[in-house]
Amino acid sequence: MSPEASTTNDAALFEEVVRRSGLASWVGPGLLRRALQAVGVDEVGAARSEHFKRALPQMEARMAVYLKPEELAQRVAAIRRLLET
Amino acid sequence: MPPSIAFPNPDDPDFLVELGGLFIGCQMLFTASSVGLFEKLKDGPLAAEELAEAAKLPQRSVHVLASAMVALGVLELKDGKYSNGRSAQRRLTTNGPDDIRPGLRLYELVDIPLLSQFEQAIRTGNPIQTQKPIADFGRIFSEGVEAFTRPTVEALLGAYDFSGHRRVLDMAGGTGSYLLPLLRRHPSLSATLYELPHVADMARRRLGADPHGSRVEIVDGDALFDPIPSGHDVVILANTIHLLGQEKVQRLFQRLRESVQPGARLVIPDQWMNSTHTSPMFGSLLAGLYLCLSGEARAYSLDEGRTWLQASGWRMLEHRPLYGCWSLVVAEAE
Numbered sequence: 001m002s003p004e005a006s007t008t009n010d011a012a013l014f015e016e017v018v019r020r021s022g023l024a025s026w027v028g029p030g031l032l033r034r035a036l037q038a039v040g041v042d043e044v045g046a047a048r049s050e051h052f053k054r055a056l057p058q059m060e061a062r063m064a065v066y067l068k069p070e071e072l073a074q075r076v077a078a079i080r081r082l083l084e085t
Numbered sequence: 086m087p088p089s090i091a092f093p094n095p096d097d098p099d100f101l102v103e104l105g106g107l108f109i110g111c112q113m114l115f116t117a118s119s120v121g122l123f124e125k126l127k128d129g130p131l132a133a134e135e136l137a138e139a140a141k142l143p144q145r146s147v148h149v150l151a152s153a154m155v156a157l158g159v160l161e162l163k164d165g166k167y168s169n170g171r172s173a174q175r176r177l178t179t180n181g182p183d184d185i186r187p188g189l190r191l192y193e194l195v196d197i198p199l200l201s202q203f204e205q206a207i208r209t210g211n212p213i214q215t216q217k218p219i220a221d222f223g224r225i226f227s228e229g230v231e232a233f234t235r236p237t238v239e240a241l242l243g244a245y246d247f248s249g250h251r252r253v254l255d256m257a258g259g260t261g262s263y264l265l266p267l268l269r270r271h272p273s274l275s276a277t278l279y280e281l282p283h284v285a286d287m288a289r290r291r292l293g294a295d296p297h298g299s300r301v302e303i304v305d306g307d308a309l310f311d312p313i314p315s316g317h318d319v320v321i322l323a324n325t326i327h328l329l330g331q332e333k334v335q336r337l338f339q340r341l342r343e344s345v346q347p348g349a350r351l352v353i354p355d356q357w358m359n360s361t362h363t364s365p366m367f368g369s370l371l372a373g374l375y376l377c378l379s380g381e382a383r384a385y386s387l388d389e390g391r392t393w394l395q396a397s398g399w400r401m402l403e404h405r406p407l408y409g410c411w412s413l414v415v416a417e418a419e
Contacts, residue, residue: 033282
């Protein structure tokens with residue numbers, strides 16, 4: 001796989017994680033990026049599945065500010081399923 | 086003959102038909118802007134065939150579009166030639182000082198697709214996610230909001246005296262559209278712009294290209310989760326609370342209060358509504374858009390704002406009009 005194709009796929013993964021988070025479009029990308037930064041990933045385009053897995057607890061904590069507990073659990077499970085495929 | 090357009094009158098038999106059909110006029114306005122109709126007319130009147138040639142469009146299409154724009158009062162027609170009306174010349178061309186075309190693009194490319202799922206937002210109470218790629222969404226959103234709020238920024242600088250302050254925090258400050266005019270006017274002020282990382286990146290590029298940008302420290306984070314920097318004697322919180330649910334607004338007021346000393350000011354330009362949330366009219370409409378964007382927010386009333394400020398350790402000092410449906414609330418840390 002070429003580096004360009006990899007970056008495109010990683011960007012698509014980021015967008016899919018944002019979508020599954022259920023967070024509003026104006027806030028979701030920023031929150032997930034902060035979560036990735038917390039596990040040492042500064043470049044969203046370089047974030048791979050394993051990075052998101054490491055960032056998941058941080059993502060969950062941030063998402064909890066915006067989502068009700070029941071929805072939070074569903075959304076986190078949906079992201080986890082994505083990362084395990 | 087002057088245009089006959091008026092906002093649909095509730096007493097007219099066709100009131101609801103015309104009200105429901107306003108979307109046609111909106112779409113025609115966006116299209117007229119995006120195909121460059123107003124730009125082609127910025128240097129003077131043109132006949133339909135001249136306008137068609139200049140815009141490289143079929144003459145019949147131009148005639149349909151231009152006629153509707155005349156009927157809506159956006160263009161004028163005199164002696165067989167079309168010209169920009171005052172608003173179009175000022176706000177829909179590169180000649181104008183207040184170009185709002187990025188705002189129209191926000192309406193067309195982000196807001197209308199969101200509103201097409203309005204029923205889902207109403208039924209579920211969840212935000213509608215834009216189908217635009219994230220980078221495009223951020224850019225279109227920021228540029229559009231900035232275009233729409235430019236006159237409000239100017240009005241704020243006339244309505245509130247920042248000269249007694251030394252360091253301002255622009256919370257959720259976008260790409261610096263409030264800060265840059267403020268810093269230009271007050272050379273002794275320094276500033277912090279706080280934003281989510283994907284917007285902060287855009288702010289860095291924008292501020293980096295402006296000589297006053299060097300007086301701004303950009304901090305990225307989520308104001309409801311990450312630490313809020315201290316050391317500011319005035320906080321601007323513009324166009325933000327209407328994207329947050331009530332509990333989050335209160336939490337944000339509280340966190341901001343904890344970040345400043347007593348006597349610090351909180352300046353909140355927003356669409357402050359009356360107690361029934363029915364006026365200003367445009368604020369009531371925007372509330373629907375905010376519901377789509379966030380799933381839980383709305384334009385809040387002055388009474389709500391006063392109550393939440395008080396509960397968070399702020400004392401509301403004044404409320405005054407700014408521009409259009411925007412008005413200003415000023416509070417002081419107790």
